[in-house]
Amino acid sequence: MADFLSQYSIQRWLEMCPQGYLEDTVYGHDPDASEPDELMGDEDLRAASIALTVQLIAGERCALAASSGLVNAAPDDASKMFLATQTLDEARHVEIFTRRLMDLGVKKEDVNSTVADLTNPNLVKFAEVLLGKVEAGDFIAGVVGQNIVLEGMAFSVFEMMEAGSRQLNPKFAHTLTGTIADERRHVGFGENRIGSLIREHPEKKDEIEKMQEEMAFYMLAAFADSFSQSPPPPVEPAAAGDTEWHGVQLSTATPEEMEALLADTVLGEFKTRLGRIGLNYRQPKVPA
Ligand SMILES: [Fe+2]
Ligand SMILES: [Fe+2]
Helix, strand or coil: CHHHHHHCCHHHHHHHHHHHHCCCCECCECCCCCCCHHHHCCHHHHHHHHHHHHHHHHHHHHHHHHHHHHHHHCCCHHHHHHHHHHHHHHHHHHHHHHHHHHHCCCCHHHHHHHHHHHCCHHHHHHHHHHHHHHHCCCHHHHHHHHHHHHHHHHHHHHHHHHHHHCCCCHHHHHHHHHHHHHHHHHHHHHHHHHHHHHHHCHHHHHHHHHHHHHHHHHHHHHHHHHHCCCCCCCCCCCCCCCCEECCEECCCCCHHHHHHHHHHHHHHHHHHHHHHCCCCCCCCCCCC
């Protein structure tokens, strides 16, 4: 427990994050970085970037509600400390992606209506499954839903977007790099904390595996919706050069190839991580 206490302490978080990779950043990027002219001058790309950023804000609002709710549901102080740091991370993610929405030209007073109008309905359902567990005070299901399923998804989505924007949008790529480092810490906590709790409560397995299956279903449906848009969201603006991710050149991949790559990567991560904490991955139905 001593290791766990120091690994997930507020002190460790301060050293790694605010005094580490976030030092000298403003809203997650270099103070003088801006969205590229190629993006700002192309209405279709700008609209696609706004729609994409809205999904990130919606996901991060859900993560903020879940991690803050789980502070009170946590059975031990070390978990409460960590989840308090995670709550601040998620609030910061909401803030930096909201800032990006405004950098893309959405007026401050239009942020909430834009988020409400453009959030994918399947992402809303995905969030509702998780927040139902959190509101019921179910710590084990809440941590699996948040720190394994939601963040396992976010981690891969952010990585793919970072690869896709590294060349032509260093500002957005920098923001994503910090966010990925945060999500890596959150996923690590989920795996380390929850395995022993599941061993103590094997009767919870069925319910938690059902939640995972349901969340994965809505996730795949949201991916299918996103990649059927034109231009597809993760690569923006139309990428050039080396944008390889998991062996696929994102700059030349079709939307169908990108959707399949992302879905396979995320579901593969779920399988590995759930296996490590003693749960069986359940394959969702393919959304119609
Ligand atoms: Fe987050
Ligand atoms: Fe997170």
